Amino acid sequence: MGRGRAGRAAILLCLTALVQPASAIAASADADEDAKAVFCLAGAQRQPLRDAGKALDLAVPPDVTNWRRDRPAEFDRACSALYRAVKAPPPNPFADALPFLTALLGAVLAFAAATWRERVMRGRQVGDALRTAVIDFHDAARAYLDSWGANRPEAAVRTARGKLVTQLAVAHTDHPRWTKLRGLRDQLAAGPLGDRLTAGWAGPDDQRTAALVAALDALRDDVLLVARALGRPLRRQSALKAT
Template sequence: MRVPSVIGRRAVAVTVASALVVAVVAGVWAYRRHRAGTVDDAAAVWCLAADRRPALVQAARSLGVVRPESTVERLGWPGGGGGAERWRGERPADFARTCRALIGAEQRVPSGGGSSPWSGFTPALLLAVVSAALAAWFSRRSAVAGARRVEAEELRAAARAYRVAVERLLRELEQRRPGVAPDEGEVQDRRLELATRLRAVAAAHRRWPLPRALGETLDREPLGAGLAARWTARPPQERSGWAAETRGALGRLEAEVAQVAEVMQEPGLFRTRTSAGRR
């Protein structure tokens, strides 16, 4: 029976998380670039007010974004000339830079800031929120993965203990002395423990038939209950073949339980207890 592939799931998770971080950083960078070339309407109105136009032109000359001979009535810039409104329309980045510098000089906002004290807050907040969400997601995935590894190892240990108990019983049957009845108590205990763990896995992965089928194997020949009774019921010449068949079934069971355990400890990218379908 085939089990879901788990190869590369951690790599996929890391790739997706990295892509999210890159997308956020790129978004913040693009937002800042956009803000660097614009000012909001309130800042534009403030800078274009009649009583501030001389200061606006002086600031533009100081920054070198207009020609030195520019005046309040007519500004000159590379490739054009005209009033302040036309300059704003044709050279929005230069106007935004000058307006922000003027606002900074007037101490309306910090000189290193944008047109609004909130201009750098929104992308920073977005980056912080996304970073916190990613950190929480990775923390939860790590906790889930740790719990799954423990469950998987307990399942492997249960299968191993069952195999050891059955092997011991088979040796006792093969070396049985007359009048000495073998004790099946340990085999029954180990079978019950393994069956219980397989039922729990089957309940968590309802569309995955392997755990349920393995649990049913424990109730069928040759691994079903009453091993000693079935040994005794067989003719002596058939017992060796039956013991070999039982050991073969035991090895297959342990190998397939190991496959189940491997899938259990890989919870997947965006699920915790959802079903693992057949591939």
């Protein structure tokens, strides 16, 4: 007996759960129909209701109240059409904000493009200056090493070295994480290509000259690699960040 009562109670709960949503839907539909009827039978809407009926080729009686009672299907058709036409959907906040968002996105893209072009141009300018400086230093140092005597162009070497160090400093300011730039500057400051390049020559020294020429060529190649990288800001430059 206990199990039977429990089973009937469970069935009753299930039926109630099924019936309640249907009742709620029906109540909502009735409320919508009532709202439309109130709207269409309002004094200000009666003539628009007649116009809607005529537009739908319906026989519209003079008294629209009787129309609803006598021919409810036709009345509902005209009233529904009028209600949907007059009752516009609520405004979409996103649609209102779309012009602003479009303009904002356009401004952001324009700024990004301008910044990118400026960065590329800056990189190319610094790269060109660096390329010129290293070639001038390489040529001045080679001219010094290839000559001998009192007229060796030592001043030209110092001037060209100073310009190259300056351009490396400019590039390092723009790219502080490129440790390769610091290493190149150290070579020109304290390495064999610094002041020692023009010091301590007692006479021709083929072995020392060959070592300095190799160091000059290696420095030139490294600086040219940096100059090329400056004009390619999108490329990863992991080799320039290695210590």
